[in-house]
Amino acid sequence: MIEEMVVSLVQTKPFYAHFIQQMNRIETEKIPTLGVNIRERINLYFNPRFLEGLAFDERVACLEHEVLHLLHLHLFRGDGKNHRIFNIACDLAINTYIENLPKIALLPKLFGFEDEQTAEWYYKKLCENSEKLATKIAKAGESMLDDHELWEDSEGESDPEYQQEFLRRAIKISLDETEDYGSLPGNMSEELKEFLKGSKVNWKSVLERFLIHATLVRSILSRKRPNRRFEEFPGQKVEQKLKLLIGLDTSGSVSDRELALFFAEIEKIKALGMDITVAECDSKIGNVYRYKTRPKAVSGRGGTSFRPVFDLAEKLRPDALLYLTDGEGDYPERSKYSTLWCLTPDGNFSGKFGKVLKLPQEK
Numbered sequence: 001m002i003e004e005m006v007v008s009l010v011q012t013k014p015f016y017a018h019f020i021q022q023m024n025r026i027e028t029e030k031i032p033t034l035g036v037n038i039r040e041r042i043n044l045y046f047n048p049r050f051l052e053g054l055a056f057d058e059r060v061a062c063l064e065h066e067v068l069h070l071l072h073l074h075l076f077r078g079d080g081k082n083h084r085i086f087n088i089a090c091d092l093a094i095n096t097y098i099e100n101l102p103k104i105a106l107l108p109k110l111f112g113f114e115d116e117q118t119a120e121w122y123y124k125k126l127c128e129n130s131e132k133l134a135t136k137i138a139k140a141g142e143s144m145l146d147d148h149e150l151w152e153d154s155e156g157e158s159d160p161e162y163q164q165e166f167l168r169r170a171i172k173i174s175l176d177e178t179e180d181y182g183s184l185p186g187n188m189s190e191e192l193k194e195f196l197k198g199s200k201v202n203w204k205s206v207l208e209r210f211l212i213h214a215t216l217v218r219s220i221l222s223r224k225r226p227n228r229r230f231e232e233f234p235g236q237k238v239e240q241k242l243k244l245l246i247g248l249d250t251s252g253s254v255s256d257r258e259l260a261l262f263f264a265e266i267e268k269i270k271a272l273g274m275d276i277t278v279a280e281c282d283s284k285i286g287n288v289y290r291y292k293t294r295p296k297a298v299s300g301r302g303g304t305s306f307r308p309v310f311d312l313a314e315k316l317r318p319d320a321l322l323y324l325t326d327g328e329g330d331y332p333e334r335s336k337y338s339t340l341w342c343l344t345p346d347g348n349f350s351g352k353f354g355k356v357l358k359l360p361q362e363k
Helices: 002-012 014-021 048-052 056-071 083-095 119-128 134-142 148-152 160-178 188-197 204-214 256-270 307-316
Strands: 024-027 034-038 042-046 218-221 236-239 243-249 275-281 285-290 320-325 339-343 355-358
Touching: 002 014, 002 056, 014 056, 014 160, 034 056, 034 148, 034 160, 042 048, 042 056, 042 160, 056 083, 083 119, 083 134, 083 148, 160 188, 243 256, 243 307, 256 275, 256 320, 275 307, 285 307, 307 320
Parallel strands: 024 042, 243 275, 243 320, 320 339, 339 355
Antiparallel strands: 034 042, 218 236, 275 285
């Protein structure tokens, strides 16, 4: 059902189509209409009975509605606000940009407001006139086009910072693939550019181009983390796009300050939702572990050879290999694994393969 709607957007709004293709689509009758949230992926929930009751153009418009909630960061802007009123304000902020919405969609004219304002503007106006508009607010809150309660249903590792990094990645991938800024409403393209600049991953775009496009998303079912709201999807968990082996140079030439820089970068990569294995190495392999948090101490502090990590890759078979190092050491001649060398700001590279990136100088 959703695929047919996405196809119709490919010609008119390719960015929307590509962005929706990145979503995990969940068919359910646990919600009356549809909605989105971000857990291990961007999830699109939809009630097929609701969509079947709409004309095709109205269904497509509903998808655009969900995309605009995400692009406007409405999932993250409601803290400290009256949720019922803010939910209405979010719909007022985006619906004037969408054609062919169902009749139940809320529009500013219902409350006597002007079009094309932000959710915060409408929220302030609704609060200021809450007594006068009480009946309309109550009725609007009972007939929302989509389920905003899903925005709160993001648990575990999906904290707001993680969610925003994940959303940045999805937006950037779709914009890079489609170069479709023209179909975005108002000054949305400028707002998105500012949002993308806000990424705390200094070399995120390089990492994405090098790694993410070369891998496929794999979904598996697990009962490890059950979804309390949707029992028919017990613990749906998504393996992220990348199994990444990180070689961590722990030789004597790497200072404690540079090690701290390395771990700061690993934390940023972790925020992208990747499956990370760290292999500490000086002239030989030391500690090897699935990365959760920075260890209290590292192994090594001797001479430097990069070869043992590439030998380990033959056993672990990662999707790609990233090496954090000052660049001083014994390099292998070649590797069949895509490799990104991430050097300290003053590091030097003398290898024969892979991409090279220098970490930014600390300010």
